[in-house]
Amino acid sequence: GQQVMQIPQYQHVQEGEDFTTYCNSSTTLSNIQWYKQRPGGHPVFLIQLVKSGEVKKQKRLTFQFGEAKKNSSLHITATQTTDVGTYFCAGDAGNNRKLIWGLGTSLAVNP
Amino acid sequence: SQTIHQWPATLVQPVGSPLSLECTVEGTSNPNLYWYRQAAGRGLQLLFYSVGIGQISSEVPQNLSASRPQDRQFILSSKKLLLSDSGFYLCAWSSPGLLNSPLHFGNGTRLTVT
Numbered sequence: 001g002q003q004v005m006q007i008p009q010y011q012h013v014q015e016g017e018d019f020t021t022y023c024n025s026s027t028t029l030s031n032i033q034w035y036k037q038r039p040g041g042h043p044v045f046l047i048q049l050v051k052s053g054e055v056k057k058q059k060r061l062t063f064q065f066g067e068a069k070k071n072s073s074l075h076i077t078a079t080q081t082t083d084v085g086t087y088f089c090a091g092d093a094g095n096n097r098k099l100i101w102g103l104g105t106s107l108a109v110n111p
Numbered sequence: 112s113q114t115i116h117q118w119p120a121t122l123v124q125p126v127g128s129p130l131s132l133e134c135t136v137e138g139t140s141n142p143n144l145y146w147y148r149q150a151a152g153r154g155l156q157l158l159f160y161s162v163g164i165g166q167i168s169s170e171v172p173q174n175l176s177a178s179r180p181q182d183r184q185f186i187l188s189s190k191k192l193l194l195s196d197s198g199f200y201l202c203a204w205s206s207p208g209l210l211n212s213p214l215h216f217g218n219g220t221r222l223t224v225t
Contacts, residue, residue: 033213042201042216043155088155092211098170099211103154 002027004091006102014110019076021105023089030094032065032072037104038085046074079109113138117202117217124224130175130189132220134202137183142204144185145214146177149199161185162207197224 003026013019023032031050035043047056049065049072056063062075076083086104093100117134124130136142146158157170159177167177174193178186185202199221203214 031211035214042219043214045213045215048213086153090155090214098157098160099214101155 002091002093002100004089004100004102006089006105008105009103010106010108012108012110013079015081016078019079019083019107021074021087021089021107023072023091023102025070025091025093025100027091027093028069029091030069031092032069033090033092033099034063034072034074035088035090036085037088041085043088076107079107081109081111083107084109113142113204113215115202115204115215115217117220119220120218121221122223124192124222126194126224127191130187130192130196130222132187132200132202132222134185134187134217135183136185136204139183139204139206141182141207143207143212144179145203145205146185146187147201147203147216149201149219150197155201159187192224194224197222 005024007022031048033048034046036046037043047063052069053067054065060077064073074087086106088104089102090099114137143162145160147155148158149155159167159169161167161179164179164182175189199219201219202217205212205214
């Protein structure tokens with residue numbers, strides 16, 4: 001079946017270091033969405049990427065969608081303790097099929 | 112603006128007891144509604160989704176059921192809970208039309224079946 005692999009599973013960084021999580025889909029996606037879940041909280045929508053090669057920025061966060069629309073990345077520059085949480089990608093394979101969720105990358109930041 | 116309410120926040124139920132979790136959305140009409148379960152703080156598993164009143168699609172066969180008695184109300188039920196039903200249950204809505212438009216989650220219900 002269709003899968004979205006997300007790596008790494010965990011990442012522990014010092015505050016100020018950069019962080020990147022990657023998503024790779026087994027199938028071409030019509031769009032990919034990114035969510036953040038703080039410890040004890042619920043997932044919160046961050047962004048949706050639709051176009052091949054698209055790059056979007058939100059302050060220190062940079063999101064990329066691959067040219068083949070099968071992979072995506074989230075990069076955080078100069079992490080802060082407020083970035084702690086689990087980051088999920090969710091791929092939309094189109095034709096109203098359900099979202100395919102990655103298992104998430106849990107980010108811990110040492111102050 | 113749109114808001115989603117989900118309750119209760121936590122629930123401890125014995126095995127074999129019934130379950131009813133409720134979710135309501137305000138500020139939008141005919142939303143797509145979803146129930147997800149998250150086990151052990153990790154991946155999200157889609158349980159049910161609904162594109163309209165009385166229309167329920169089940170993704171995973173189990174002892175849970177869902178109903179949508181009103182446009183902005185989504186209910187998750189079980190007649191007899193199992194230990195394996197423990198988890199974090201999340202209701203979500205998305206804009207009507209495209210099924211996979213961005214999801215907006217409620218605060219979730221942490222269910223412990225003892």
